[in-house]
Amino acid sequence: MGAGQTCPRFNMAVLQGKSLRKTFPGVVALDDVDIQLSSGRVHALVGANGAGKSTLVKILTGYYEHYEGQVFIDGRPVSLRSPMNAFSNGIEVVHQEVDIELVPSLTVAENLYLEAFATGHSGTVVRSRQLRKKASEDLARIGFPLPVDAKVDELPLHEKQRLVIARALLRNVKFLILDEPTASLSLLEADKLFDLVEDLKNRDVGILYISQRLDEVARVADEVTVLRNGKVVAHFDFVPQLEEIVEAMLDSPQEELFPKKEKRDFGDVVLKVEGLKWRNRVKGVDFSVRRGEILAITGLTGAGKTETLKLIFGALKPDSGEVFLEGRKLKIREPFDAIKMGIYLTPEERRKEGLILDKPARENISLPFLKKLSRSLGVISKTQEVQYAKRSAEKVRLTPMDVERQAQYFSGGNQQKIVVGRWLSGNPKVLLMDEPTQGVDIGAKREIYQLITEIARNSAVVIATSEINEAVGIGDRILVMRDGKVVYEVDRSEANTQELLSYAAGVKS
Ligand SMILES: Nc1ncnc2c1ncn2[C@@H]1O[C@H](COP(=O)(O)OP(=O)(O)OP(=O)(O)O)[C@@H](O)[C@H]1O
Ligand SMILES: [Mg+2]
Structure with missing residues (x-):
């Protein structure tokens, strides 16, 4: 039974957004959208990249001072024009871009209780030793x-995400909004998150859950709303067949x-x-x-996949080991x-490492260093740069x-497409x-x-993915990494998802 609908509860609360609309120059990001969150229910919000999901989240969490429409809690109109407004109405969010709400120079423990510092609840502002102790206990x-002493800017992405989720959980949250919360979590970590979501439901929290992974939606949701081009195109009071959702999403x-x-x-061996x-x-x-081969490296987050790619690319300095390109030691x-040798990387943490946010997509696709390089080699002229950018953008269907x-x-997904598109028209x-x-x-x-x-x-491709x-689906050969080592290797024709998962999780070795 969908929790809380027929038997009214003590803590029942309802958040309603009515006729919400948000425009940006030249774009209607959200158009006349109604949405309702109820205690003890998980409402999934789905839609293609750029459909307006994050914009809706940002309205509900007071990120925008200006928007049209009205938000009500238990029938009372509320003003959500600043993050503080949302916070004091018991609305918490885990944004798609996790780094927005963290202070990189502070530790995990300090970030956990930021709000207490900001609002000056003196009782909760404690000395650092106590703070660490409290953080460890709460976590x-x-x-x-999580490593409570670590500085946030030293954490890998999945730990930053865990930190933000943990922080939301530790506050007295009434409505929790999760925007792509599992995007950088592994299967097992996502499992833990689902347990938590279940737990929060039982504690009467109303949840808005956004994900591109529709199997997750099927697993956690009680109801589903589909957005397309800023409009609600479907609402289900249950979880329909996934094909039905995809059809509504993509038309x-x-x-x-x-x-x-x-x-x-x-x-021949290239790398x-x-x-x-x-x-x-x-x-x-x-x-x-x-050459011609796609090698997929899978494993849980933290297994060392990202670091391995960064070591090859020169973004980290190896303590030891060699990299050979076409037989030559590099x-x-x-x-x-x-890059000069034709080895390219599309990084995981796109906002920090992959994009210059205040530059146009064109420059991001043909980054300055790429430009400089190509000029010295006489490969790309200015007009070719524009063509290159457009061609790549079309290939990834940038919207x-x-x-x-x-x-x-x-939108988040389209930023990812820019990062991926960058190398697609080159010849890596x-x-x-x-x-x-x-x-x-x-x-x-x-x-x-x-x-x-x-x-x-014409290239050798290495893909790191925590999605088995x-x-x-894409690898010709699959390696499983665990705890910094390759623990299993298999040809695609013999790969078995369950088997791969057992190696990734350390059940088999
Ligand atoms: N600050 C902004 N300025 C201009 N346009 C914006 C801004 N923020 C969002 N948009 C546009 O609004 C539309 C909706 O974006 P939004 O981020 O809500 O999409 P989304 O559904 O979250 O997509 P994704 O799945 O890629 O995260 C997009 O066309 C996007 O380009
Ligand atoms: Mg988004």
Whole structure:
């Protein structure tokens, strides 16, 4: 039974948004949207990239001072024009861009109780030792272990995300909004989050849940609203067949997600990695990739996938180990060296590492260093740069298709498309991609897989992904990493999802 509907509860609360509308110059991001959150229910909000989901979230959390329409709590109109307004109405959010709400120079413990500092609840402002102790205890209580002393800017993305979720949980939340909360969590971590969501439901929290992973929606939701081009196009008071959701989202029926793989022969080894080590995160990784081959590296978050790619790309300095390109040992001191050799990386943390937010998409696609490089080699002229950007943007179906728009004004999924699109029209020898479809809608995902397959005809491609289905769907060969080491390797034809998961989780070794 959907909780709380027939038997009224003590803590019942209802949040209603009515006729919500938000425009930006040239875009109607949200158009006459009604939405309702009720205690003890999970309301899933789905829609393609750019449909307006995050805009709605931002209205409900007081991010915008100006919007049209009205929000009510228990029938009373409330003013949500600043984050403080939302906070004092018991509305908490985990934004899609986690870094918005963290202070990077402070520790995990300090970030956990930021609000207490800001509002000056003197009782909760405590000395640092007590603060650490309290943080450890609180995190243990909700089952979210995190290094309480670590500075936030040293945390990997998934830990930042965990921190923000934990913080929302520790406050006395009435309505919790989760915008793509599992985008950088692994399967097992996502499982823990679902348990928490269940727990919060039982404690009468009303939840708005946004995800591009529709299987999750099926698992957690009590009701579903579908947005398309800023409008509500469907609402279900239950979870319908996923095909029905996709059809409403994309206005077209679903096709096969992964490209069909014809059996083909691979060329020579292009990239070879030997004994790569870095701190206690990468503990001696070896592998090689041939021309024409897609190697998928999967594993839980924190297994060392991101670090491995960064070591090859020169974004981290290996403690030991060698990288060979076409049989030649490389000296890569910084990413620029890698790029010169034709080794490209699309990073995981796009806002921080992948994009210059206040520059147009065009410049982000053909980044300044790429420009400089190509000029010295005489490869790309100014007009070619524009063409290059447009071609890449079209390939990933950037929405809106406007390469002169600043990166920060694109939706989360479209920012990801800019990062992925950057290398697609180049001719990489080695393309390294870290979680390339994180937060990307199912229609655009299919396009990206198709493009990766095309690129792989003449390149060696390495994809790090914590989605095992993606690894099996796109990889010719799959490696599983766990705790900084490769623990399993399998050909796509023999890959079995359950088996891969057991290795990733350490059930098998
Ligand atoms: N600050 C802004 N300035 C201009 N346009 C914006 C701004 N914020 C959002 N938009 C536009 O509003 C529309 C809705 O964006 P929104 O971020 O709400 O989409 P979304 O559904 O969250 O997508 P995603 O799945 O990619 O996260 C998009 O066309 C986006 O480009
Ligand atoms: Mg969004």
